[in-house]
Amino acid sequence: MKKVEAIIRPFKLDDVKIALVNAGIVGMTVSEVRGFGRQKGQTERYRGSEYTVEFLQKLKIEIVVEDPQVDMVIKKLIAAARTGEIGDGKIFVSPVDQIIRIRTGESDIEAI
Ligand SMILES: Nc1ncnc2c1ncn2[C@@H]1O[C@H](COP(=O)(O)OP(=O)(O)OP(=O)(O)O)[C@@H](O)[C@H]1O
Ligand SMILES: [Mg+2]
Numbered sequence: 507m508k509k510v511e512a513i514i515r516p517f518k519l520d521d522v523k524i525a526l527v528n529a530g531i532v533g534m535t536v537s538e539v540r541g542f543g544r545q546k547g548q549t550e551r552y553r554g555s556e557y558t559v560e561f562l563q564k565l566k567i568e569i570v571v572e573d574p575q576v577d578m579v580i581k582k583l584i585a586a587a588r589t590g591e592i593g594d595g596k597i598f599v600s601p602v603d604q605i606i607r608i609r610t611g612e613s614d615i616e617a618i
Pocket of ligand 2: 543
Protein backbone atom coordinates (compact mmCIF):
# COMPACT_ATOMS: atom_id res chain seq x y z
CA MET A 507 0.00 0.00 0.00
CA LYS A 508 1.23 3.45 -0.88
CA LYS A 509 0.28 7.02 -0.13
CA VAL A 510 0.35 9.29 -3.15
CA GLU A 511 0.60 12.89 -2.02
CA ALA A 512 0.19 15.56 -4.67
CA ILE A 513 0.71 19.29 -4.27
CA ILE A 514 -1.37 20.96 -6.97
CA ARG A 515 -2.66 24.34 -8.10
CA PRO A 516 -5.97 25.04 -6.32
CA PHE A 517 -7.90 25.66 -9.55
CA LYS A 518 -7.01 22.16 -10.73
CA LEU A 519 -8.88 20.43 -7.91
CA ASP A 520 -12.07 19.68 -9.84
CA ASP A 521 -10.21 18.25 -12.84
CA VAL A 522 -8.07 16.09 -10.55
CA LYS A 523 -11.05 14.89 -8.53
CA ILE A 524 -13.04 13.93 -11.63
CA ALA A 525 -10.08 12.13 -13.21
CA LEU A 526 -9.37 10.11 -10.09
CA VAL A 527 -12.98 9.22 -9.33
CA ASN A 528 -13.46 8.14 -12.96
CA ALA A 529 -10.38 5.95 -12.54
CA GLY A 530 -12.00 4.14 -9.61
CA ILE A 531 -10.35 5.89 -6.67
CA VAL A 532 -12.71 5.53 -3.70
CA GLY A 533 -11.24 7.99 -1.18
CA MET A 534 -9.02 11.01 -0.93
CA THR A 535 -8.12 13.82 1.44
CA VAL A 536 -7.62 17.45 0.43
CA SER A 537 -5.94 20.12 2.53
CA GLU A 538 -5.10 23.76 1.96
CA VAL A 539 -1.37 24.22 2.24
CA ARG A 540 1.23 26.87 1.52
CA GLY A 541 4.63 26.20 0.11
CA PHE A 542 7.40 27.05 -2.26
CA GLY A 543 9.56 25.17 -4.73
CA ARG A 544 12.80 26.04 -6.39
CA GLN A 545 11.67 29.53 -7.52
CA LYS A 546 11.09 30.31 -3.83
CA GLY A 547 7.51 31.33 -4.51
CA GLN A 548 8.47 34.03 -7.01
CA THR A 549 5.89 34.00 -9.79
CA GLU A 550 8.00 36.20 -12.07
CA ARG A 551 11.65 35.49 -12.41
CA TYR A 552 13.15 38.84 -11.38
CA ARG A 553 10.38 40.26 -9.22
CA GLY A 554 11.42 41.51 -5.81
CA SER A 555 14.64 40.89 -4.02
CA GLU A 556 16.53 37.76 -4.96
CA TYR A 557 16.45 36.82 -1.29
CA THR A 558 12.69 36.98 -0.68
CA VAL A 559 10.84 33.72 -0.31
CA GLU A 560 7.06 33.66 -0.58
CA PHE A 561 4.67 30.90 0.36
CA LEU A 562 2.10 30.24 -2.36
CA GLN A 563 -1.36 28.74 -1.81
CA LYS A 564 -1.52 25.14 -2.99
CA LEU A 565 -3.72 22.13 -2.30
CA LYS A 566 -2.43 18.83 -1.00
CA ILE A 567 -4.26 15.71 -2.12
CA GLU A 568 -3.61 12.43 -0.35
CA ILE A 569 -4.70 9.14 -1.88
CA VAL A 570 -3.89 5.73 -0.42
CA VAL A 571 -3.97 2.90 -2.93
CA GLU A 572 -2.78 -0.64 -3.54
CA ASP A 573 0.70 -0.81 -5.06
CA PRO A 574 -0.52 -1.80 -8.56
CA GLN A 575 -2.61 1.40 -8.80
CA VAL A 576 0.23 3.81 -8.10
CA ASP A 577 1.44 4.30 -11.67
CA MET A 578 -2.09 4.86 -12.95
CA VAL A 579 -2.80 7.42 -10.21
CA ILE A 580 0.41 9.29 -11.02
CA LYS A 581 -0.48 9.38 -14.74
CA LYS A 582 -3.99 10.66 -14.02
CA LEU A 583 -2.64 13.30 -11.62
CA ILE A 584 -0.15 14.58 -14.16
CA ALA A 585 -2.70 14.63 -16.97
CA ALA A 586 -5.20 16.57 -14.85
CA ALA A 587 -2.91 18.91 -12.91
CA ARG A 588 -0.28 19.93 -15.47
CA THR A 589 -0.27 23.31 -17.20
CA GLY A 590 3.38 23.20 -18.29
CA GLU A 591 4.22 26.37 -16.36
CA ILE A 592 6.46 26.58 -13.31
CA GLY A 593 4.61 25.82 -10.09
CA ASP A 594 2.50 22.91 -11.37
CA GLY A 595 3.35 21.00 -8.20
CA LYS A 596 4.84 17.73 -7.17
CA ILE A 597 3.93 14.15 -6.36
CA PHE A 598 5.40 12.21 -3.46
CA VAL A 599 4.89 8.46 -3.01
CA SER A 600 5.53 6.75 0.32
CA PRO A 601 4.81 3.37 1.90
CA VAL A 602 1.79 2.84 4.14
CA ASP A 603 2.15 0.18 6.85
CA GLN A 604 -1.41 -0.23 8.00
CA ILE A 605 -4.95 0.93 7.22
CA ILE A 606 -7.94 0.42 9.51
CA ARG A 607 -11.58 1.25 8.75
CA ILE A 608 -12.85 2.53 12.10
CA ARG A 609 -16.48 1.45 11.58
CA THR A 610 -15.80 -2.21 10.83
CA GLY A 611 -12.29 -2.89 12.02
CA GLU A 612 -11.35 -4.08 8.52
CA SER A 613 -7.71 -3.62 7.75
CA ASP A 614 -5.26 -2.95 4.96
CA ILE A 615 -6.48 -3.51 1.38
CA GLU A 616 -10.01 -4.28 2.61
CA ALA A 617 -10.03 -0.94 4.42
CA ILE A 618 -9.15 1.19 1.38
N1 LIG B 1 11.13 19.51 -2.11
C1 LIG B 1 9.88 19.80 -1.72
N2 LIG B 1 9.46 19.37 -0.51
C2 LIG B 1 8.21 19.63 -0.09
N3 LIG B 1 7.31 20.31 -0.80
C3 LIG B 1 7.69 20.75 -2.00
C4 LIG B 1 8.98 20.52 -2.53
N4 LIG B 1 9.05 21.08 -3.74
C5 LIG B 1 7.85 21.62 -3.97
N5 LIG B 1 7.03 21.44 -2.92
C6 LIG B 1 5.65 21.87 -2.81
O1 LIG B 1 5.09 21.88 -4.09
C7 LIG B 1 4.60 23.19 -4.43
C8 LIG B 1 4.83 23.42 -5.89
O2 LIG B 1 6.19 23.28 -6.19
P1 LIG B 1 6.71 23.63 -7.64
O3 LIG B 1 5.78 23.03 -8.63
O4 LIG B 1 6.95 25.10 -7.73
O5 LIG B 1 8.09 22.80 -7.63
P2 LIG B 1 9.44 23.15 -8.40
O6 LIG B 1 10.42 22.12 -8.00
O7 LIG B 1 9.79 24.58 -8.16
O8 LIG B 1 9.05 22.88 -9.93
P3 LIG B 1 8.81 23.99 -11.09
O9 LIG B 1 10.16 24.36 -11.60
O10 LIG B 1 7.96 23.30 -12.11
O11 LIG B 1 8.09 25.14 -10.46
C9 LIG B 1 5.37 24.11 -3.51
O12 LIG B 1 4.65 25.30 -3.27
C10 LIG B 1 5.49 23.27 -2.25
O13 LIG B 1 4.27 23.33 -1.52
MG1 LIG C 1 8.45 26.06 -8.68
